[in-house]
Amino acid sequence: MTAMVKISDLRKIYDGGFEALKGVSLEIREGEILALLGPNGAGKTTLISAVCGIAVPTSGTISVGGHDTITDYRAARQLIGLVPQEINLEPFQKVMDAVRFSRGLFGCKRDDALLERILRQLSLWDKRNAKVNELSGGMKRRVLIAKALSHEPRVLFLDEPTAGVDVELRRDMWDTVAQLKADGVTIILTTHYIEEAEAIADRVGVIAKGELLLVEEKAALMARMGRKELIVDLQEPVAEIPEALAAYDLRLIEDGRALVYTYDTTADRTGITNLLAEIAAAGLTLRDIRTHQSSLEDIFVGLVKEDAA
Ligand SMILES: Nc1ncnc2c1ncn2[C@@H]1O[C@H](COP(=O)(O)OP(=O)(O)OP(=O)(O)O)[C@@H](O)[C@H]1O
Numbered sequence: 093m094t095a096m097v098k099i100s101d102l103r104k105i106y107d108g109g110f111e112a113l114k115g116v117s118l119e120i121r122e123g124e125i126l127a128l129l130g131p132n133g134a135g136k137t138t139l140i141s142a143v144c145g146i147a148v149p150t151s152g153t154i155s156v157g158g159h160d161t162i163t164d165y166r167a168a169r170q171l172i173g174l175v176p177q178e179i180n181l182e183p184f185q186k187v188m189d190a191v192r193f194s195r196g197l198f199g200c201k202r203d204d205a206l207l208e209r210i211l212r213q214l215s216l217w218d219k220r221n222a223k224v225n226e227l228s229g230g231m232k233r234r235v236l237i238a239k240a241l242s243h244e245p246r247v248l249f250l251d252e253p254t255a256g257v258d259v260e261l262r263r264d265m266w267d268t269v270a271q272l273k274a275d276g277v278t279i280i281l282t283t284h285y286i287e288e289a290e291a292i293a294d295r296v297g298v299i300a301k302g303e304l305l306l307v308e309e310k311a312a313l314m315a316r317m318g319r320k321e322l323i324v325d326l327q328e329p330v331a332e333i334p335e336a337l338a339a340y341d342l343r344l345i346e347d348g349r350a351l352v353y354t355y356d357t358t359a360d361r362t363g364i365t366n367l368l369a370e371i372a373a374a375g376l377t378l379r380d381i382r383t384h385q386s387s388l389e390d391i392f393v394g395l396v397k398e399d400a401a
Contacts, residue, residue, distance in 0.1 A: 095119040096157060096247055098155045099119070099142075099152070099153075102139070102151075103116075103149065104138050111302055113135050113138055113139060113302045114303050115152070115303075116135075116152075116299070120247075121278070122246075122278055123273065125280075126293060126294065126296075126307075127295070127296050127297070128280065129284070129297065129392060130284075130300055134301065137282070143172070157171045157247075170243065171247055172247050172248075172249065173247070174240055175248065176236065183223070183225035184223050186222065186224075187211070187222055188207065191211065197243075200243045207242060210238050210241050216234055230264065241277075247279075247280070248272060248278070250279065250280070250281040254283070255284070266291050269281070281293075296313055298395050305396075319357070321353065322382075323383070324380075325379040327378070334374040334375075340353055340367050
């Protein structure tokens, strides 16, 4: 797959001197869904704003569909749809008018048949003549998507599409995103919700304090989640791991009262039976055993914590 969006060594220092992006490089492939995960203030919105030409990068380059976002701004921007974090709709405007207006802003010819298709896809067709302020929060968010799609962009940015949305609406939004992907739209969404990234992304990027800490196929991350920890509580604490157990790459925790063995749940043999036998043979007595499954959340929290240290 070719790169639809190419971000190279992007830096953004705001006027006050705050460095919101510290050299981010990222390629987004055509047709994929990339979820950018990060805590508040990580730089997610700044990154999206830079790609969409709302924030001017301090240095670095961005291209969309091969067009540089600075030197060839109009062509690049034409390919992008942006669904902002905040609902910025005119309260008394009718849905169809709002969407038609957005299309006009991009200098596109009026095409009500296309807008009908978009509104139907987003289950808004019945509401086309409703005023925006008569809509529920979930519908308003869908109007934002309809507006962003009105000029037929090839890349759609969704900035926290489900922030503050209830579980059912969140699932609806995920279905909508999946449909858009099926239509060939490349999608980049930011989120605080790990389960959102898990549910819909092809790849996951983790951003914290202006740095991209990781970008990985979700499937690979899930495979990592297959790792599990076996925690062996000992009757008597030990000062160090017995030499006989060196092959198991154990960690000693809780002042020597417990051993931690990390294993891959997807492997044919976990090695647990042998380990327990060898622990006994090494003269240690078990008090209890526990297991702990590492999740995407653990990976995320671990990464962000490491970065803060
Ligand atoms: N116009 C601005 N001037 C100065 N600093 C800014 C400006 N916009 C954002 N920042 C700062 O840059 C940092 C990154 O902000 P950004 O909005 O990109 O984060 P975010 O990851 O989108 O956060 P959230 O999840 O809370 O939306 C924050 O510390 C923010 O205060």
